[in-house]
Amino acid sequence: MSFTPLRDDDAEREPTDKSAFTPGIEPQATWCPGCGDFGVLKALKGAMGDLGYTPEEVLLVTGIGCSGKLSSYFESYGYHSLHGRALPIARAAKLANPGLEVVAAGGDGDGYGIGGNHFIHTARENHDLTYIVFNNEIFGLTKGQTSPTSPKGHKSKTQPHGSAKDPVRPLSLALVGGASYVARTAAVNPNQAQEILKEAIQHDGFAHVDFLTQCPTWNKDAKQYVPYVDVQQSEDYDFDITDRREASAMMHDVEDALHDGEVLTGRFYHAPDRPSYGAEKRAQGDLPEDPLAERYFDDDADWERSYDLLDAHR
Amino acid sequence: MTGEIAWRIAGGSGDGIDSTSQNFAKALMRSGLHVFTHRHYPSRIRGGHTYVEVRADDEPVRARGDGFNFLLALGDSFARNPKEDAYYGNEQAKPLAENLDDLREGGVIVYDEGLLDPSVIDDFDERVAANDWHVYPMDLRGLAREEGREVMRNTAGVGATCALLDYPLDPIKELMGDRMGGDVYEANSHILDVARGRANDFDHTHDLRMPTGEHETDQVLVSGSNGIAYGAIDAGCRFVSGYPMTPWTEVFTLLSQHLPEMGGIAEQVEDEIAAAALALGASHAGVKALSGSSGGGFALMSEPLGLAEMTETPVVLVEATRAGPSTGMPTKTEQGDLEHVLYTSQGDSCRVVLAPGNQAEAYEQTRLAFEIAYDFHLPVVVVYDQKLSGELRNVDAAVFDREPSPDLGAALTEEELSEAAHHAAGTFERYQHDAASAAEGVSPRSIPGQAGGRFLASGNEHHPTGHISEDADNRVTQMDRRLRKLDAIRERLDDGDTNQVRHGAADATVGVLTYGSNQGTVHEAVDRLVADGHDVASLSVSDLMPFPATEVREFLDSVERCLVVEMNASGQFRGLVQRELGAYGDVLHSLLKYNGEPFEPHEIVEGVGGLDGGDPATAGTRYVPAGSD
Ligand SMILES: Cc1ncc(C[n+]2csc(CCOP(=O)(O)OP(=O)(O)O)c2C)c(N)n1
Numbered sequence: 043m044s045f046t047p048l049r050d051d052d053a054e055r056e057p058t059d060k061s062a063f064t065p066g067i068e069p070q071a072t073w074c075p076g077c078g079d080f081g082v083l084k085a086l087k088g089a090m091g092d093l094g095y096t097p098e099e100v101l102l103v104t105g106i107g108c109s110g111k112l113s114s115y116f117e118s119y120g121y122h123s124l125h126g127r128a129l130p131i132a133r134a135a136k137l138a139n140p141g142l143e144v145v146a147a148g149g150d151g152d153g154y155g156i157g158g159n160h161f162i163h164t165a166r167e168n169h170d171l172t173y174i175v176f177n178n179e180i181f182g183l184t185k186g187q188t189s190p191t192s193p194k195g196h197k198s199k200t201q202p203h204g205s206a207k208d209p210v211r212p213l214s215l216a217l218v219g220g221a222s223y224v225a226r227t228a229a230v231n232p233n234q235a236q237e238i239l240k241e242a243i244q245h246d247g248f249a250h251v252d253f254l255t256q257c258p259t260w261n262k263d264a265k266q267y268v269p270y271v272d273v274q275q276s277e278d279y280d281f282d283i284t285d286r287r288e289a290s291a292m293m294h295d296v297e298d299a300l301h302d303g304e305v306l307t308g309r310f311y312h313a314p315d316r317p318s319y320g321a322e323k324r325a326q327g328d329l330p331e332d333p334l335a336e337r338y339f340d341d342d343a344d345w346e347r348s349y350d351l352l353d354a355h356r
Numbered sequence: 357m358t359g360e361i362a363w364r365i366a367g368g369s370g371d372g373i374d375s376t377s378q379n380f381a382k383a384l385m386r387s388g389l390h391v392f393t394h395r396h397y398p399s400r401i402r403g404g405h406t407y408v409e410v411r412a413d414d415e416p417v418r419a420r421g422d423g424f425n426f427l428l429a430l431g432d433s434f435a436r437n438p439k440e441d442a443y444y445g446n447e448q449a450k451p452l453a454e455n456l457d458d459l460r461e462g463g464v465i466v467y468d469e470g471l472l473d474p475s476v477i478d479d480f481d482e483r484v485a486a487n488d489w490h491v492y493p494m495d496l497r498g499l500a501r502e503e504g505r506e507v508m509r510n511t512a513g514v515g516a517t518c519a520l521l522d523y524p525l526d527p528i529k530e531l532m533g534d535r536m537g538g539d540v541y542e543a544n545s546h547i548l549d550v551a552r553g554r555a556n557d558f559d560h561t562h563d564l565r566m567p568t569g570e571h572e573t574d575q576v577l578v579s580g581s582n583g584i585a586y587g588a589i590d591a592g593c594r595f596v597s598g599y600p601m602t603p604w605t606e607v608f609t610l611l612s613q614h615l616p617e618m619g620g621i622a623e624q625v626e627d628e629i630a631a632a633a634l635a636l637g638a639s640h641a642g643v644k645a646l647s648g649s650s651g652g653g654f655a656l657m658s659e660p661l662g663l664a665e666m667t668e669t670p671v672v673l674v675e676a677t678r679a680g681p682s683t684g685m686p687t688k689t690e691q692g693d694l695e696h697v698l699y700t701s702q703g704d705s706c707r708v709v710l711a712p713g714n715q716a717e718a719y720e721q722t723r724l725a726f727e728i729a730y731d732f733h734l735p736v737v738v739v740y741d742q743k744l745s746g747e748l749r750n751v752d753a754a755v756f757d758r759e760p761s762p763d764l765g766a767a768l769t770e771e772e773l774s775e776a777a778h779h780a781a782g783t784f785e786r787y788q789h790d791a792a793s794a795a796e797g798v799s800p801r802s803i804p805g806q807a808g809g810r811f812l813a814s815g816n817e818h819h820p821t822g823h824i825s826e827d828a829d830n831r832v833t834q835m836d837r838r839l840r841k842l843d844a845i846r847e848r849l850d851d852g853d854t855n856q857v858r859h860g861a862a863d864a865t866v867g868v869l870t871y872g873s874n875q876g877t878v879h880e881a882v883d884r885l886v887a888d889g890h891d892v893a894s895l896s897v898s899d900l901m902p903f904p905a906t907e908v909r910e911f912l913d914s915v916e917r918c919l920v921v922e923m924n925a926s927g928q929f930r931g932l933v934q935r936e937l938g939a940y941g942d943v944l945h946s947l948l949k950y951n952g953e954p955f956e957p958h959e960i961v962e963g964v965g966g967l968d969g970g971d972p973a974t975a976g977t978r979y980v981p982a983g984s985d
């Protein structure tokens with residue numbers, strides 16, 4: 043066998059040692075002390091370990107930004123790609139080999155700005171992926187410019203008079219796009235973060251996690267994301283996450299609240315029965331039953347020839 | 357010109373001109389003739405006047421000819437009529453009026469007198485007399501209406517054509533029988549007979565007759581786009597991602613139709629950045645993948661293309677060029693994207709670019725593109741154009757009768773991986789400084805999911821494990837290794853069958869140098885010149901990067917002067933030759949065409965005359981003597 047056998051998503055697996063996801067090679071140091079990005083890394087390692095994955099079953103595709111460096115700190119197959127383009131690469135890898143656990147990750151500029159078109163379409167198509175957006179409400183790597191999620195009035199070197207734009211609504215955008223799992227968590231809430239990532243990974247479809255990551259160097263520090271509220275734990279919020287309208291209203295409030303300094307996190311939408319794109323495609327005969335990638339290692343595979351199409355040309 | 361027939365069918369776009377001409381060409385091929393089609397593309401889907409030429413002879417036909425000798429002018433059912441608000445001149449007569457300029461002396465005109473009125477065309481009768489044209493007005497629409505249905509007027513036109521050219525109806529009927537059933541077939545067959553009878557009622561004053569021929573081998577009628585799509589299929593490509601754009605849409609459509617039936621995957625996505633990125637993702641995951649576009653869409657692929665170079669992700673990208681800049685002339689042909697495909701994306705280019713010269717080469721070189729991409733881990737661009745994309749030509753079916761080559765190239769199995777070099781920390785060294793095949797610069801890859809193959813692919817400069825590094829020594833080593841692959845590829849190409857085609861006199865003093873789809877036209881021009889006693893030979897180049905320096909230098913050294921023929925305004929190919937060879941500025945003259953139409957053979961014949969001080973420029977071309985820029 044040239045591949046690890048296809049993983050049965052629904053099978054219970056023994057947890058694995060999460061330290062397997064820590065690279066043996068010391069990565070080039072990039073993240074600042076106190077950066078929220080460390081919180082994503084820790085939660086992802088924990089989630090993968092808890093779910094019983096090994097590094098070789100995972101393909102982590104990242105964009106460009108401080109956030110994109112996640113693939114340098116996380117041991118697995120990785121693709122550190124282009125600014126904004128993690129999703130289309132991840133999507134195709136999943137179609138080519140559905141046996142891989144594919145996670146895409148990047149920043150708010152990466153995913154909601156330059157890659158926004160891919161975000162909407164990947165959600166619409168409901169690819170079976172986990173997409174983590176490190177939302178620090180700023181362009182971190184390029185030194186603190188206003189990002190698509192920076193609040194109105196946000197001042198930076200490129201917006202000296204403050205931003206005149208309303209920020210992007212990431213959760214609403216995911217919902218309208220067609221994502222079948224939408225959640226928000228925060229680096230300051232490691233337990234919730236790990237649980238939400240586990241749910242997202244297990245979800246069969248496009249799972250979008252807006253991950254609030256403080257950027258103490260250019261924007262808010264950790265204190266500004268505290269206190270946080272888990273809407274599932276709080277008495278104050280009561281809505282049905284499987285109801286699109288209720289989810290939509292809730293998301294709207296949550297997005298507004300963040301800019302008023304109130305950090306509301308949790309699961310906001312879940313459509314467990316919506317088939318993933320892969321399932322839809324397979325059902326109509328447009329995606330092979332066995333992973334296409336395996337066929338190239340199968341010495342007995344039969345390969346069709348163009349010669350057999352020539353009748354139309356005679 | 358021999359006894360060839362160059363038949364032009366003209367009418368409204370959307371009137372079925374395309375399928376009628378294709379079936380006619382196929383029937384001629386079946387009955388033993390060689391055929392070649394040239395299509396005029398209007399930018400509209402329906403409406404707008406258009407034509408297709410079918411050139412047929414008893415010997416191979418390699419190009420569109422100089423004009424044509426038989427015009428079948430049908431009505432344009434989408435033309436605006438004089439009662440409409442916006443009506444311009446003699447719009448309804450266009451299928452006749454606009455096709456007279458290139459009709460050869462002694463040519464035949466059949467026009468639908470039910471729809472076209474020659475009295476609104478200036479000097480029609482005078483031109484007919486002056487050019488010795490033989491005119492047969494027929495009420496094709498009326499005939500079709502009475503004997504079948506109005507849409508069958510194309511069939512009536514074909515019936516008349518056969519009568520006037522003394523060509524039997526059987527091959528046409530046989531082909532119709534394959535495509536149509538019962539009543540529809542009977543009705544069309546009847547129309548053919550009636551139209552033939554009516555055309556035979558005329559006194560035939562012309563000399564033209566359909567030549568007769570015979571094929572020794574099984575023939576198929578294919579376009580350049582068929583060649584590319586079929587080459588990809590036989591190379592084991594099972595993933596295509598794209599976004600529609602003319603003329604790339606042809607290959608995209610063909611693969612989208614065939615791949616899913618072959619256990620593959622086809623994805624139409626949100627834009628061309630995504631399209632290219634998906635192909636990279638599929639390839640990274642271990643599948644042979646293709647994407648592509650035309651001019652503007654290919655511009656959007658620029659960054660993923662560079663990512664493929666840096667991460668050494670194999671991929672084949674098709675660039676089907678059309679006239680630029682910007683949206684340019686979407687349905688017109690040009691070779692103006694040469695520098696674009698060679699140099700787009702940041703940093704030093706590390707890619708292969710191939711430009712097939714005809715349908716069979718399109719097939720062959722697309723297979724080669726996959727072989728190189730997957731053996732050497734880099735992007736290979738197959739560049740062709742609107743011209744080759746749509747031209748149909750009969751090709752020996754044996755060209756396609758080949759074993760598939762799905763081999764994944766320089767990729768390891770899990771068994772091989774267990775023996776391969778790993779970092780002390782356990783990570784696979786995907787980008788080794790001195791891999792076993794370091795002479796070629798190729799460090800074999802693993803496929804995600806394989807045990808023992810973990811690595812990071814990164815667009816940042818990286819260590820052997822793929823981890824990001826800005827170490828100066830590592831940087832230089834990795835750059836050198838990646839670029840060394842181009843030398844190794846050049847060596848492999850030089851050792852194999854050459855992709856450059858030399859044609860013409862053995863001891864030529866005058867050369868014609870071209871690339872890509874002009875090949876057939878250049879060959880025809882060279883043959884005519886040689887037949888007229890000129891010492892001329894041509895070299896048509898397909899390898900654009902890495903450049904076949906030795907072969908081109910040998911060719912240029914063997915001639916005294918050389919005409920470089922290309923379809924763009926600034927002589928990009930001539931510039932490439934000079935850049936690669938660092939000389940020959942005083943030897944290379946340019947013949948350029950950029951009005952949206954492909955060269956006709958006579959234009960090249962006259963262009964070569966320019967080297968001897970003649971007047972080389974024809975209406976559609978521009979001649980630039982050596983050393984003038
Ligand atoms: C096409 C392109 N444009 C611009 C850049 C420069 N750039 C790199 S990261 C970045 C923004 C980073 O912000 P974000 O995506 O929010 O990630 P963060 O660093 O905050 O994690 C920009 C503009 C680039 N690498 N590529």
Ligand code: SF4
Nearest residue numbers: 073074077108182257
């Ligand atoms: S700049 Fe901000 S986001 Fe980037 S590493 Fe530093 S703290 Fe984190």
Ligand SMILES: [Mg+2]
Nearest residue numbers: 149150180182
């Ligand atoms: Mg950011």
